[in-house]
Amino acid sequence: MKTIIFRTASDYLLPLLLLFSVFILLRGHYLPGGGFVGGLIASIAFVIHSFANGLEKTRNIIKFHPGFLMPIGLVFAIGAGAAPWIVGQPFMSGLWFDDPFPVIGMVGSALFFDTGVYLVVIGVSLTIIFTISETL
Amino acid sequence: MEILLVIIIGLLYAAGIYMILRRSLVKLIIGLILLGNGANLLIFLLGRIVKGHPPIIGSTEKALADIYADPLPQALILTAIVISFGLQAFAIILVKRAYKVVKTDDLDEMNATDEDI
Amino acid sequence: MLLAILAGFILALFMPSLIKGLKGKSTIAVALLPFSLFVYFISFLPRISAGETIEFHWDWVPSLGVGMDFYLDGLSLLFTLLITGIGTLVFVYTSSYLKGHQYLDRFYAYLSMFMGSMLGVVMADNIITLFIFWELTSISSFFLIGFNNDSEPSRKSALTALGITGFGGLFLLAGMVTLGFITEEFQISSLSAMSGEIHAHELYPWVIGLVFIGAFTKSAQFPFHFWLPGAMKAPTPVSTYLHSATMVKAGIYLLARFTPVLGNHPWWNTTLIIIGGITMLYAALHAIFRLDLKGILAYSTISALGILTFLIGLGTTAALTAAAVFILVHALYKATLFLITGIIDHETGTRDVSKLAGLNKVMLPVGIAGLLAAVSNAGIPPTFGFVGKDLIYEATLHFDSMAWVLTGAAIITNVALLFAGFLAGIKPFAGKLPKAYAKVHLPPAAMWVPPMILAVLGMLFGMIPPLVDGPLIKPIVSALTLRTPDFHLHLWHGFNVVLALSVATIATGIALYFFIKPSEALLGRATRFEAISPHSLVRGLGRGVTWFSEKWTNFLQNGYLRYYLITILSFLTLLLAYRLFLGVEIYVDASTLSEITIYEAIIVTIMASAIIFTVFTKSRLAAVAAMGVVGYSFCLIFLFYSAPDLAMTQFSIDTLTVILFVLVIYNLPKYLNLSETRDRIRDGLLALVFGALISVLTLEVLNETVEKDISTYYAEQAYLLGKGKNVVNVILVDFRGFDTMVEITVLAIAALGVFSLLKLRLKSIEKE
Amino acid sequence: MSEIFIYILATSGAIFILLAAIGVVRMPDLFLRISVTTKAATLGIGLILVAAAIYFQDTAITSRVLAIILFMLLTAPVGAHMIGRASYFTGVKLWIDSRYDDLKGKYDPKTHKLSSEDKPKKPQKT
């Protein structure tokens, strides 16, 4: 859609929404939100951008096929899950740093896991929507 | 309120079933989505509903206060919603593909795989 | 001993390379296997005649009590000798009969496999082991009958044979399992001691019924006999080996073997007498009208099998002795006749008895063998057949009830059999040689020597009965009756009723031979009633089953998705309704429910109307948008009832779904009004009933009080142990993190699926 | 004191939303409906959100409310513009009593070009 108005707005919306999505991801452990919704917001940001600027431009921003975010995210999740094995604990046992990090709060395997969720969700949504747009 | 939700659940199931019994692919998918919604609402309701007390621990507390909504059904529904989203997305695309290939939206015309013996 | 039995299977495996190694020369060497087995088994003869039994045991599946348990007594020994002895001759015969055949290796492989299975059957001392080998005989015979697999009739008869014997086999299995279930004993040799217990059990009729079906199908008893004439499509060695001497006798063996266990009961005896009687008469009368030599032999074999069943049914010592003798007699002459039929067929290219004559001129030794076999069959002294026939009459005459009826039946049968035997053994060789067969010549010795040996043996045993009396027949009878018998076989009993009957039989038979000339016309008259014969009935049944299967399958699997769904849902609905209204007391406790506020009522109303709108709108997009409304109302409900995370997720998901829908369906055609009003009403009713059931179920569950200890645990530990304050999220990433991991995997797979579904276009070469 | 503000803000917010609701039903064509809803609703929601911010008296919440309002101010008109133009170009009709239609004939559905001047009428080929 070649409308200057939308395109300009989307340029501002993209960083704003991405920031917002990270915010939602990080606070998920304390307040409503989390990796899933965060990931969705991030992908919505890209989708809006692609609506306004065309798929190619958005692809250029992401630089690689969004599908690769899926295995990457799964690696996060599986890593967070399997890390406790090293210390002989069951899969997915929570491992935490003793002290809270600034901004982020408590950091532990759960956060890594949620990041995995975040990445997978972005990968999935973008793969689906971009693929559809390409073949429309 | 439970009564109303019970009715809505019944309605969702009924509507879903009615829709999947139609001949149109699109209606089929809509029916499945409605059914999924019905199941989610069912989990929600049967986990017993509590008004206005989300399971979020107050900023000064270390555990949930006396009254709170059961967080477990919520987590289950979240998972179920997301999963059904995945399935639905796939099903929707499947419909699109099927329409492109078979060139009809009418399910009654898609019985070749049962007919050739 | 295990090796002896498995030798056949082992050899079968190496047969192809073996035959290749022999390069079509001296394939006769293969016969060394059965021959050495024959020698091996005959070495047990002294011990067996001394009343010993030889046992072998090897655990296979001990939890089931199934082992490679083998057991050699008189009965088994007779059969092992028949199997290996006739086996040797058949192997030798085959080497010439199928000389240079492309698949000779396979043929020998199946033949050895069959021999192994057969040995297993007759030596098994465990009812399951017995069954296993039993089934193996069916399978190997399937391959043998269908050996000429290019020909459609050949395939068909293999299938029929397997169908019938396999069918019986399963019944046998059921019978064996039932027997084992009753007695908790699988050892056949131990079962006879439990005979009384078995007779008294309420499942006894089931057991014998099942065993009968197994035995009758295998031994071609009426009404299961029809597969046997069909099976004659097989090459002659097969017919000889399987369908006269060995496999068909497995059923007889089974009946004999189980006589001490299941016999001596009126049901057992009566059934066998009736079925055996019918079979022997029916088949004997059929035999005399056939033109095809093999057909004649097939029916006469069936008839002979009927006689055996009949004798076992009589169950007296005399009858069992007669049976034991007759098994041997029949094996000797019938194998001979089959082999010479093979020779005739091989050399002249026909088996039509009406066209054959005077072959004596060109193949005298074959003619002599035929004559000897026919005479033995006729029971003319001094053949072994005479001994057998005498014993039969002896047995029927001295039976407790209806002795004359039984004897009469036996006489008629014997007359007919005599006639058939003459047709097969004498007619082709007597008289003038037709010109067409002038160039026919004697086949190689490998072909005519085997029948000759058998024929001569038949004569020899008749003249010197003690050759078989003590060593073979007595142990058999003692195995069957569990008593040491005191009798001797004689050729000559002096003048008595039996002798008179024998003479009458022979005279009538010979007279018939001279009066009836086989012809097409006769055959036609005799087969008039084929339309209602068991075979055609079964064929009709087969067609019926096919018809029914088609109806049933096409009715259920009709290709219409909605009928599938209707079936499934109706099934579920019926079950739920049945259980709900019969098992649940329906009540509602309003005090446990929360109040309804206006805005909630409004939202629910909107939701309900959106749902209804979704269902009934004529526009796809409107339906999708209305679904969006449903979803958004959902969010509000989640929100009101303390589920902010859910509300968020539902919002986002719902929107995404709607967007997907919109992106996808823009090029679909308009909704058409496809279904009829009647269908809509039907579906609507089903849907409403189901919805109502779910509603009632939900209400009832809401009435129950439920423990919330798990939620309480989460509420208390989420922050302390899970280090999060949003309990739902702590559940998602920690308490039940595994679910979430799977959930994102589902998403990833779905995305891959969408990707491949939309992007993958197969080139035509890649389609399959 | 703040309670009075809340009363006023919430009430007027609700009224604006109500107006938008009535407007969307009553207005005779799509563009008028968009016109009515975008503004009235945005304003109404803004007022209600401000009321909430005043109620909670928490800077974190106030900032969040401001963020929402800003976001809505940014997106609502863009959305209205998008749906409006798309509708116009896909043939949604203006109200019969409309006085001007300067857009008429400026849009080429084949090339998706929107010109600022009237297109010179080409002779139609058949």
Next chain:
Amino acid sequence: MSNPYIVLPIIFQLFLAIVLMFCWTQKNLQKLVSTVGSLIAVIIAVIMFVEVWEVGPMVTQAGNWEAPYGITFVADTFSVLMVLLTTLSGLGVSVFSVGAVRNARVKFGYFPILHFLIMGLCGAFLAGDIFNLYVWFEIIIISSFVLITIGGEKAQLEGSIKYVTMNLLASVVFLTAIAVLYGLTGSLNMADLSNKVAEIENRGLVNLTAILFLVGFGIKSAVFPLYFWLPASYHTPPPAISAIFGGLLTKVGVYALLRVFTLIFIPDAFLITLISIMAALTIFSGAIGALIQNNIRKIFSYLIICHIGFMLAGLGMYTEIAILGAVFYLTHDIIVKTNLFMVSGLMFKIKGTYSLRLLGGFYKDYPKLSLLMAIPLFSLVGIPPLSGFWAKFYLIQGGLEVNNLVLVGFIILGSFLTLFIIARLWSEAFWKTGELVPKKLKVKYFHELKPLKRTAIVASILFLALISLGIGLGAEYVIQVAERVASELMDPQAYKEAVLGKL
């Protein structure tokens, strides 16, 4: 006994799938990774099996949250047996795929999804939590959706729409059942549910819930009258995919039925009767359905239904012996059905058709392959001592035990028809003189394939054929395993103690 590593079969498959996703475009690398990975998976499963066999049920509480608060994974004998069979079957299919799956499909995620599917199966078998089981079921169905549609042929799409719809319906029913169960007990852990459900006074509601589970799993396991999706779709995807479907997908439904109806819902007389009737009609419909088919894959599809009936019959008899029979049958059926669909694939590769009318001449042209293919075919029939025989033995015994002679009759009928069908198939496809291979069909024929591919196809069939021979000849060992499984199922005390600790 607690062991944190029992989820390894699941995680390893996930790991494999991730690795495969990273080498998205390198088809040869994917084939290598998949094959080697499947082999390692088998080794893991074997080790686990031995361990469980020696020490009894093992448990891991994911996240270290004691049951019933977290998600429990339980490896009892039944679970590890199923995992082992799954990995064996998976290895077979993986190798087969190397030879039989077209490159185009490999480039679009065939292998990752195959491993996702196997992961889902392993997860379902190890899950000790009913909602977690649901989630694994979803993994299974979404991967199967993708696999069944991959390539998007017309027939595939038509079949898959039915497949997808009915499976989604099953999911909804399953989810509804979970909702009701949670509403009644407030718990999801299966061992915990076992105790809690027993305590519920309102048995009527428990029975209703049981019905929901029965139908939900019933659809998945393709029993009468819920099986329609199976004959409509199983013959449509490429043979490698049908193979894994035919071998494993319905079996996971059977597994769930066996698990849930021995652990949580002890069937009452009504359910026993109902299940028996369903079993009888499943056998019947499956067998006569197969009788009239002409497409060999359809024949096998209907035979799947028929034989599911056998397993359901074991549940319907509800004695230890009968369950033993059902478990033995399950074991045999997984291997054999997987193999049969691979065989059908091989036949297609050779002749370019699945039609019994056109097939023929294998016996003449490919005697050794025919012999190989005969093994799974006749194992299926249950020709003793091949693998199918032993299970039937126990089933008949079980039927006698509860005096359910009708069901025994149906089992015999089903066996007979199977025998007849396979013999007919043999006679038609192997004995009959075949049509000549058409010149320019759109497939690459077997003889045109590279030797490596041909070897892969044959080796996989041989591998599974040897296993099924092993099951038949080494029946003693399988029976011991099945016996242990049956006794653990019928007396789940050890299971519960392993999960919840000694009470």
Next chain:
Amino acid sequence: MIKTRFLSNLLLSFIWLAVTGTFTFENFVFGFMLSFVLMWLITTNRREEKYFSRGPKMIGFVFFFLYELIKANLQVAYDVITPRYYMEPGIIKIPLTAKTNLEITLLANLITLTPGTLSLDVSDDRKVLYVHAMYVKDKEEFIASIKNGFERKLLEILR
């Protein structure tokens, strides 16, 4: 120019966050304002100073806009709740002075946000803005009111 200013402002506020260690939104706003003031104090370049003089103007503009918003809303409200329609709608072509994307977008959005008007589209050559308006008594007058109202005030802030 403005962009870099803004970015450095933003950067400074993040540094502030890091230094204080309290990562709250309030703190960020505080940090932003603090850095704004600080940057204003340390700026000597006159052209750059424009960035800071814009603040007050912006606030003025907000109030102007709110006034317009409420006024127009009331007008529309009256039309909505009274049975008769008083409106004289139409699509008007407005020539644009605004040039950059941001200018055009902001202008269009502000017009849309004001009741009674709706920016439909900008021509591809960016010369005109098509506006749907509810109350167009006179076309020229309407165009003038937009150009002298929103556009002028907006460009003052932006340029």
Next chain:
Amino acid sequence: MSLVEYLYYVILPVLAICTIIIFVRFIKGPTLSDRVVSLDLLLTTGIGIIAIYSIYTDQPTFLDIAMILALIAFLGTVAFSYYLEKREKNE
């Protein structure tokens, strides 16, 4: 009547009634654009409801949902417009 009660018993029902009114337009259509516009307005009203409800329950976290709702509403509108044009293109 306290402030909270006022919001709960007066404002909230008013907003709820608004949704019904808007829903009428949604049902009536007639064009897809009309439905999209009314859907958008429904969502906007939803934000108001959420805001009031968060006051009533004293749960400010609900306001975050309002934020997401706003975002989603925008996305929905955009997507539908996109669709409208695409459809136009394809016909």
